[in-house]
Amino acid sequence: MPLIRVYGAGPPGAAFDSIAPGVRFFAMVRRARWCFPGPMVTQLENDRLTLVEGEAPMGRLMRENYWVPFALTAHLTYEQGPAPIRLFGQNYVAFRSEDGRVALMDELCPHRRASLLLARSEGNGIRCIYHGWKMDVSGCVAEAPTQVVRPERFASGIRFAHFPVHESGGIAWAWMGGGKAAPFPDLPFAASNTTHSWITVSRMGCNWLQGLEGSIDSAHVGLLHQTWHRVTADMPDHAHLGLALDAPPRYQTDTTPYGLRAAALRPTTDGKIYVRVTEHLMPFVTVVTVGRSKPRDGAVFVVSPVDDTHHLLFFGAYGDTPMPPPEEQPGFVAPGEIPDTYNYAGLRGDRTNRWGQDRRLLASGHFTGFGRNLLEEDAAVQASMGPIVDRTKENLSSSDAAVAHVRRMLLESLDGAEGGKLPPGSARTDAPIRLPNAVEGLVEDEEHWPALVGSLAG
Ligand code: FES
Ligand SMILES: [Fe+2]
Secondary structure, three states: OOOOOOOOOOOOOHHHHOOOHHHHHHHHHHHOOOOOOOOOOOHHHHHHHHOOOOOOHHHHHHHHHOEEEEEEHHHOOOOOOOEEEEEOOEEEEEEEOOOOOEEEEEOEOOOOOOEHHHOEEEOOEEEOOOOOOEEEOOOOEEEOOOOOOOHHHHHHOOOOOEEOEEEEOOEEEEEOOOOOOOOOOEOOOOHHHOOEEEEEEEEEOOOHHHHHHHHHOHHHHHHHOHHHHHHHHOOHHHOOHHHHOOOOOEEEEEEOOOEEEEEEEEEOOOOOEEEEEEEEEOOOEEEEEEEEOOOOEEEEEEEEEEEOOEEEEEEEEEEOOOOOOHHHOOOOEOOOOOOOOOOOOOOOOOHHHHHHOOHHHHHOOOOOOOOOEHHHHHHHHHHHOOOOOOHHHOOOOHHHHHHHHHHHHHHHHHHHHHOOOOOOOOOOOOOOOEOOOOEEEEEOOHHHHHHHHHHHOO
16 A cells, blocks of 8 residues: 655645645545644644533533543442542542442532532442432432432432443443443453453543543654663563664554554564554544564553543553563563552653653653653653643644544544534444454565454454
8 A cells, every 4th residue: 555645746835835724634634644744733623622521522422422431440449439530521429339330420419419429338329428318329319318208209300410330441431421321342451352451540631632642643652652662672572662662653544433543654674564553442442562462462541531621541451461560560660669550640740840850860861751650751741732732833744644643533523423423433333343452563565564453353
């Protein structure tokens, strides 16, 4: 499959600049695989892509079509009681009942709005400590002791926001689309599909799309994370990862029934092509390889839209062989560090102290000066871009093709939803949704990477 250079003649951007700004973005990403000069996204497009609160179109698209990740299942315990959850700018509580089920509901009590974060755990529900109303795990008011006349009938008529919950891959997901919950997608890191895994969560102080774009973007892997990945690449069965350190990729990307497949292609010194295929289930889930496909060995990135300027990032690993926790695995966490699983990539500051960057570490040879764990590097650069990055001021380059593609897919999905069209990966789709495993390997030339995916997909 030949790559298409659209703007090969004339001064850089000359042909491009003759296109109306609102059309430029689409014109480029549809036709060009690897040449992306000039501004890419208008302010209106940036707002449509990023804003999720209230009736913002992207928030509605997410709620109406996808299971929404909101917490690590390990952090929801009966003993711990209700946990604070924030999604799309709204506050909720999640709790696990004594029999193991998980509920997600409005944070404020349906009686007179005390916070249910203060509630007691009682069997199959939680009891508000103000006047004793009890809400059960299925989202019903089970007891309303302040009502003395026909209390059961009164309680059964109370309605308040609650959502079906599904646990998969160590993450709790909510169906916020109303009606009967749609089928849950088949994920490569679900317990039924993997023998070993771990997962963490981090609170990120920026918009959800900065997190998603970080997970799609293979071009930063060999640069930003090079100090960590050199450790992994030194392990004999992860040696391919070293090839990703040597050069920025060229991309070939495709929209798929579930979202996006992005093949990052890097020539090797012996004339072959090293291919890393990232698989993305729109709009929250991405899997990438960490240097081998057989036995399987992948990394998971799942973003959760907390509000317009914050997201949760679930980060983990999975595979077919025994996998120690991150602090025991070379290339993820500094020796002696025990990461906080409630906030794995938590930064130690803000722009006033360079987000906690250790300049002495940097001067001593560490590429970034973020030496506690690999994900801290992503958190720092994403936070440094600001709460919502101004994409009108970017200058995308050829290795940003996958990022450009995912933006186009999201914008086209918003347009399609206005006409009643389901977006890629919608859980409402008739056919089951399955996210393939991410694969990597060496091929003789660029045309052969789809065959590589086919041979390793099982
Ligand atoms: S506010 Fe919760 S029971 Fe009254
Ligand atoms: Fe990264």
